[in-house]
Amino acid sequence: MAKTNSNQNETVQKLLAAIEYAADSIFITDKQGIIEYVNPAFEKLTGYSKDEAIGNTPKLLYSGEHDRKFYKKLWDAVLAGKVYRTLFINKKKNGTLYYEEETIAPVKNKQGKIRYFVSAGRDVTKRKKQEIQTEYFISMASHELKTPLTTIKAYTQLLQKKIDKKNNAQQHYYLSKINNKVDFLTRLINNLLDVSRIKSGKLEYDKKIYDFDWMIKELVEDLQRGIDSHQLILKGKTQKQVNVDKNRIGEVVTNLINNAIKYSPEANKIIINHNDTNGSVIVSVQDFGIGIPKSQQKKIFDLFYQIKDKENTNIVGLGIGLYLASEIINAHKGKLWIESEKNKGSIFYFSLPIKE
Numbered sequence: 001m002a003k004t005n006s007n008q009n010e011t012v013q014k015l016l017a018a019i020e021y022a023a024d025s026i027f028i029t030d031k032q033g034i035i036e037y038v039n040p041a042f043e044k045l046t047g048y049s050k051d052e053a054i055g056n057t058p059k060l061l062y063s064g065e066h067d068r069k070f071y072k073k074l075w076d077a078v079l080a081g082k083v084y085r086t087l088f089i090n091k092k093k094n095g096t097l098y099y100e101e102e103t104i105a106p107v108k109n110k111q112g113k114i115r116y117f118v119s120a121g122r123d124v125t126k127r128k129k130q131e132i133q134t135e136y137f138i139s140m141a142s143h144e145l146k147t148p149l150t151t152i153k154a155y156t157q158l159l160q161k162k163i164d165k166k167n168n169a170q171q172h173y174y175l176s177k178i179n180n181k182v183d184f185l186t187r188l189i190n191n192l193l194d195v196s197r198i199k200s201g202k203l204e205y206d207k208k209i210y211d212f213d214w215m216i217k218e219l220v221e222d223l224q225r226g227i228d229s230h231q232l233i234l235k236g237k238t239q240k241q242v243n244v245d246k247n248r249i250g251e252v253v254t255n256l257i258n259n260a261i262k263y264s265p266e267a268n269k270i271i272i273n274h275n276d277t278n279g280s281v282i283v284s285v286q287d288f289g290i291g292i293p294k295s296q297q298k299k300i301f302d303l304f305y306q307i308k309d310k311e312n313t314n315i316v317g318l319g320i321g322l323y324l325a326s327e328i329i330n331a332h333k334g335k336l337w338i339e340s341e342k343n344k345g346s347i348f349y350f351s352l353p354i355k356e
């Protein structure tokens with residue numbers, strides 16, 4: 001018995017030392033949220049000493065940057081016994097705001113009742129500020145680039161109308177090339193803007209009910225008009241309705257088809273199939289191109305990820321199309337996946353829930 005006690009004591013001593021020397025800021029509250037313990041990292045980060053913090057509640061750190069809903073969500077989760085992770089904007093004793101990634105975990109007694117909450121947090125202000133700056137830059141640069149592009153597009157179209165097509169076939173051909181490249185740049189910039197909207201939680205979805213087969217047919221036909229190198233072959237039918245943001249789903253299909261074309265320069269067709277199963281519609285975009293090795297198939301959905309391939313260095317892109325596609329499909333409660341074999345081609349699939 002005595003041995004067990006001394007073992008337990010030793011364990012407690014070890015854990016206490018770990019908490020005291022931890023780089024993370026740690027505090028413990030009772031069930032009502034009254035602070036009972038803070039570690040030295042907490043004192044260093046917040047500027048509040050042990051004596052100032054103990055007996056207070058975490059309201060001590062409130063910055064006024066979060067609304068009531070934010071705190072309610074937190075309390076609902078931890079009172080239900082769940083571990084909760086979130087990003088706080090907190091305020092130090094000297095008034096400085098800082099970003100803290102915090103994990104709050106309930107500690108229960110033997111009867112399963114919550115007795116304490118343990119909170120462990122890390123100062124991520126530097127990283128957050130860099131992210132905000134990058135997002136701001138992307139957003140500003142994209143807006144600045146959009147305006148001249150719109151003008152170039154308008155004048156190109158004006159010239160296309162003015163120049164007699166019959167006698168100036170070559171000029172028309174040049175203008176259509178300019179037009180295509182302007183469209184490509186506009187898409188790229190819109191994609192960049194969407195990334196910055198996603199990162200700042202501002203990408204909105206305007207969902208409406210559509211006939212799915214009609215939507216896909218229209219999208220594919222529109223795309224085919226600007227593509228000479230490949231034939232887009234549309235197959236299948238669903239006769240189902242979906243509740244989606246048509247423009248955003250259009251972006252997904254456009255990105256998948258453009259990739260299929262880009263990464264199958266030797267081929268001349270892309271097969272787009274659509275059918276339905278178990279409450280979902282499924283679209284597949286199949287190409288007969290360079291394919292994607294198994295080891296890379298998960299990573300290609302990450303932001304800015306591109307496969308380094310010496311044979312295909314002349315292909316342009318930023319590595320954002322698939323990231324955007326997966327964000328958009330997730331926001332519609334669908335799935336995006338891939339089947340591919342190197343040098344044989346790829347099939348990208350996405351599913352969307354059917355509107356009952």
Ligand code: ADP
Nearest residue numbers: 259260263291300306307317318319320321322
């Ligand atoms: P981007 O095409 O602009 O580089 P994406 O996010 O659309 O960015 O794609 C990420 C990467 O996935 C690409 O760089 C490419 O290496 C690979 N990839 C995407 N689609 C295909 C495809 N159909 N066939 C082969 N590789 C592809």
